Amino acid sequence: MSRALNFNAGPASLPFAALARARDELIDFDGSGMSVMEHSHRGKVYEKVHHEATALVAELLELPKDYDVLFVQGGASMAFAQIPMNFLEAGKTADYIVTGAWGEKAVSEARAMSKAANGGEVHMAASTQQDKTYVRVPRQDELSLTPGAAYVHCTSNETIHGVEYALGPSTPFPKVQAPLICDMSSDILGRRVDMTQFDVVYGGAQKNIGPSGVTIVIAKKSMLDRGRKDLPAIFQYRTHAENKSLYNTPPTFGIYLVRNTLAWLKSEGGVAAIEARNVKKAAALYDTIDGSGGFYRCPVDKACRSIMNVVWRLPTPELEEAFVKEAEAQQMIGLKGHRSVGGIRASIYNAVEPAWVDALAAFMKDFAKRRG
Amino acid sequence: MSRALNFNAGPASLPFAALARARDELIDFDGSGMSVMEHSHRGKVYEKVHHEATALVAELLELPKDYDVLFVQGGASMAFAQIPMNFLEAGKTADYIVTGAWGEKAVSEARAMSKAANGGEVHMAASTQQDKTYVRVPRQDELSLTPGAAYVHCTSNETIHGVEYALGPSTPFPKVQAPLICDMSSDILGRRVDMTQFDVVYGGAQKNIGPSGVTIVIAKKSMLDRGRKDLPAIFQYRTHAENKSLYNTPPTFGIYLVRNTLAWLKSEGGVAAIEARNVKKAAALYDTIDGSGGFYRCPVDKACRSIMNVVWRLPTPELEEAFVKEAEAQQMIGLKGHRSVGGIRASIYNAVEPAWVDALAAFMKDFAKRRG
Numbered sequence: 001m002s003r004a005l006n007f008n009a010g011p012a013s014l015p016f017a018a019l020a021r022a023r024d025e026l027i028d029f030d031g032s033g034m035s036v037m038e039h040s041h042r043g044k045v046y047e048k049v050h051h052e053a054t055a056l057v058a059e060l061l062e063l064p065k066d067y068d069v070l071f072v073q074g075g076a077s078m079a080f081a082q083i084p085m086n087f088l089e090a091g092k093t094a095d096y097i098v099t100g101a102w103g104e105k106a107v108s109e110a111r112a113m114s115k116a117a118n119g120g121e122v123h124m125a126a127s128t129q130q131d132k133t134y135v136r137v138p139r140q141d142e143l144s145l146t147p148g149a150a151y152v153h154c155t156s157n158e159t160i161h162g163v164e165y166a167l168g169p170s171t172p173f174p175k176v177q178a179p180l181i182c183d184m185s186s187d188i189l190g191r192r193v194d195m196t197q198f199d200v201v202y203g204g205a206q207k208n209i210g211p212s213g214v215t216i217v218i219a220k221k222s223m224l225d226r227g228r229k230d231l232p233a234i235f236q237y238r239t240h241a242e243n244k245s246l247y248n249t250p251p252t253f254g255i256y257l258v259r260n261t262l263a264w265l266k267s268e269g270g271v272a273a274i275e276a277r278n279v280k281k282a283a284a285l286y287d288t289i290d291g292s293g294g295f296y297r298c299p300v301d302k303a304c305r306s307i308m309n310v311v312w313r314l315p316t317p318e319l320e321e322a323f324v325k326e327a328e329a330q331q332m333i334g335l336k337g338h339r340s341v342g343g344i345r346a347s348i349y350n351a352v353e354p355a356w357v358d359a360l361a362a363f364m365k366d367f368a369k370r371r372g
Numbered sequence: 373m374s375r376a377l378n379f380n381a382g383p384a385s386l387p388f389a390a391l392a393r394a395r396d397e398l399i400d401f402d403g404s405g406m407s408v409m410e411h412s413h414r415g416k417v418y419e420k421v422h423h424e425a426t427a428l429v430a431e432l433l434e435l436p437k438d439y440d441v442l443f444v445q446g447g448a449s450m451a452f453a454q455i456p457m458n459f460l461e462a463g464k465t466a467d468y469i470v471t472g473a474w475g476e477k478a479v480s481e482a483r484a485m486s487k488a489a490n491g492g493e494v495h496m497a498a499s500t501q502q503d504k505t506y507v508r509v510p511r512q513d514e515l516s517l518t519p520g521a522a523y524v525h526c527t528s529n530e531t532i533h534g535v536e537y538a539l540g541p542s543t544p545f546p547k548v549q550a551p552l553i554c555d556m557s558s559d560i561l562g563r564r565v566d567m568t569q570f571d572v573v574y575g576g577a578q579k580n581i582g583p584s585g586v587t588i589v590i591a592k593k594s595m596l597d598r599g600r601k602d603l604p605a606i607f608q609y610r611t612h613a614e615n616k617s618l619y620n621t622p623p624t625f626g627i628y629l630v631r632n633t634l635a636w637l638k639s640e641g642g643v644a645a646i647e648a649r650n651v652k653k654a655a656a657l658y659d660t661i662d663g664s665g666g667f668y669r670c671p672v673d674k675a676c677r678s679i680m681n682v683v684w685r686l687p688t689p690e691l692e693e694a695f696v697k698e699a700e701a702q703q704m705i706g707l708k709g710h711r712s713v714g715g716i717r718a719s720i721y722n723a724v725e726p727a728w729v730d731a732l733a734a735f736m737k738d739f740a741k742r743r744g
């Protein structure tokens with residue numbers, strides 16, 4: 001088998017070691033005579049896997065003890081509605097900072113949820129939309145924050161536009177007073193970030209964490225305590241925290257694959273080591289774009305360029321189509337930009353091998369020489 | 373590897389053929405150089421699997437064209453809240469027929485949902501609770517139905533108590549006027565049922581359909597049309613129907629395993645064939661219980677005994693504990709009754725081999741002879 005050079009945006013490439021482990025023990029987990037997915041979620045065999053996955057998230061992200069790690073279902077899209085359901089009480093306002101299409105969707109679901117379930121107001125605290133697209137995050141002085149807001153919501157990396165906040169150990173998120181909630185679907189665990197500045201972080205697993213079908217929610221215990229209590233139990237994040245994500249049947253095999261993926265990340269040296277690798281991978285592509293004499297063009301402000309989703313344009317849609325087609329013939333998969341924006345996008349999450357990125361950069365140079 | 377005799381209630385045993393197929397193609401699906409879980413949910417390779425799984429559900433259940441099959445997330449527990457959210461409008465009443473613990477939970481989540489989101493009334497149309505447990509379904513004359521109800525909700529098989537409606541091709545559900553909604557988590561696809569008497573059927577996949585993490589919803593298109601429109605898009609079942617369960621990222625690998633599981637069921641002869649096998653499996657256990665001279669005792673009324681979850685008691689809790697322990701030593705797994713009721717439960721879903729049930733019946737006879 002030759003492994004595809006997989007640049008999918010999500011579901012995306014997973015570490016080969018995590019997949020091979022799953023294959024090797026698929027029909028007989030740990031000598032039990034059963035697949036891990038045939039085990040009861042209330043039994044010792046599965047519970048060990050479950051708690052290992054939870055503990056790996058906390059360890060790799062260096063979460064303090066006052067944070068809970070939850071595995072739930074529904075994707076980040078479910079969280080778009082469930083976050084305001086839990087945390088936007090009547091009489092309060094939630095501030096949304098929008099830097100791309102996912103932030104827009106979060107706003108629209110929050111508005112609908114709040115109206116349907118007697119919640120508070122949704123306020124657009126900032127939007128960097130310009131000419132129907134997004135190329136940057138807002139400056140501190142562009143934020144119109146509500147005093148006493150229920151929370152501030154942001155999207156750390158906008159997967160479709162390749163627009164990312166420059167977060168790092170000494171580069172915090174812009175200053176806000178209210179609890180900070182972040183959709184970190186597409187960059188969580190890809191670089192070092194001080195998680196203690198966030199009160200809630202959520203994301204679909206299908207980029208850096210595992211397969212689709214698992215949703216991660218990381219929250220300060222004090223924030224979970226404040227959540228609305230008059231909701232069905234299943235919708236209260238509190239319920240899942242109290243039950244260690246075993247309130248109802250969790251996606252057991254998905255969580256097992258999260259375990260495999262995070263065990264791999266740990267064995268590679270953790271987040272600091274993967275960040276160094278990710279930064280180099282991204283630089284290889286951005287350097288190729290910027291050094292192409294204008295043949296390739298990245299629309300994103302240099303300070304906001306994502307190290308997870310690299311987007312660029314070619315001179316014409318025809319050339320973009322030819323680029324994707326030729327790349328596919330060389331087993332480079334998933335390079336077509338999101339249908340809403342066009343162009344090219346290379347998603348280079350943790351599991352994407354540096355050698356694949358080098359091959360893509362080489363192909364870009366060759367293509368530019370031939371067609372430029 | 374010797375395969376365990378798996379009587380888990382869910383997650384439960386899966387067909388070995390479905391698992392072996394998953395193992396064989398785990399790291400390279402269809403020569404693509406990628407696992408199926410690494411494929412985009414918007415790509416041709418995955419979409420084929422997705423639509424095959426959907427089509428198999430419709431084919432095996434003989435659904436007419438005016439029904440939609442959805443794969444969503446959250447488990448049946450999410451549906452407990454999402455069903456009233458969608459279908460219980462203000463000014464209307466929903467009638468709940470309760471025959472066990474899962475029906476109770478459906479009522480309690482519906483009450484909370486309705487209050488939180490301005491829905492209608494929840495009415496207990498019948499409950500067969502007696503001495504803190506459930507041993508039967510209600511008679512037609514016990515149903516207190518509301519004229520013009522938004523819907524009637526029932527649980528076709530109560531997994532914990534082993535209490536099932538005697539549904540069949542010529543044995544319909546008791547007569548109701550309003551749309552009929554059924555939690556069929558633990559018996560769907562286990563026997564022939566006229567699905568056209570139901571307007572919505574839902575269930576977690578982790579019994580007869582596949583792994584946990586996939587929730588199935590089967591609904592009449594006209595019913596979906598009637599659902600509340602002022603909800604976040606993710607909560608409207610309509611959204612998932614319009615997008616063929618691809619509104620947001622679905623649990624792709626889970627749905628792939630559903631495909632494998634249902635392909636196996638079809639190859640075994642479909643629902644009629646599996647029903648014949650299931651009826652024999654259940655009879656082997658009930659006959660052993662009834663023929664034990666009172667050592668084993670099944671509390672459930674004969675007409676309501678589940679062919680999926682067979683529950684019974686032994687003379688003392690100590691004997692029950694010894695029974696479970698000895699069985700486990702013979703690799704018979706999952707026989708402990710639900711923690712809320714105690715006793716013994718053998719879940720004998722579609723993938724549980726007749727030979728395993730025969731081995732269990734033989735063990736029961738031997739145990740009774742030694743300890744009776």
Ligand SMILES: Cc1ncc(COP(=O)(O)O)c(C=O)c1O
Pocket residue numbers: 009010074075076077078102155157158159160183184185186203204205620621622
């Ligand atoms: C930043 C971001 N938020 C939300 C989503 C939606 O996630 P899901 O499909 O899991 O609902 C995505 C999906 O790509 C995303 O990238």
Ligand SMILES: Cc1ncc(COP(=O)(O)O)c(C=O)c1O
Pocket residue numbers: 248249250381382446447448449450474527529530531532555556557558575576577
């Ligand atoms: C009949 C029935 N309904 C609902 C549920 C809850 O399902 P889930 O854990 O998928 O939310 C179960 C689980 O066993 C069940 O058997």
Ligand SMILES: [Mg+2]
Pocket residue numbers: 009010159160
């Ligand atoms: Mg995306």
Ligand SMILES: [Mg+2]
Pocket residue numbers: 176177178179180197198
């Ligand atoms: Mg703060």
Ligand SMILES: [Mg+2]
Pocket residue numbers: 381382531532
């Ligand atoms: Mg159960």
Ligand SMILES: [Mg+2]
Pocket residue numbers: 548549550551552569570
């Ligand atoms: Mg009817």
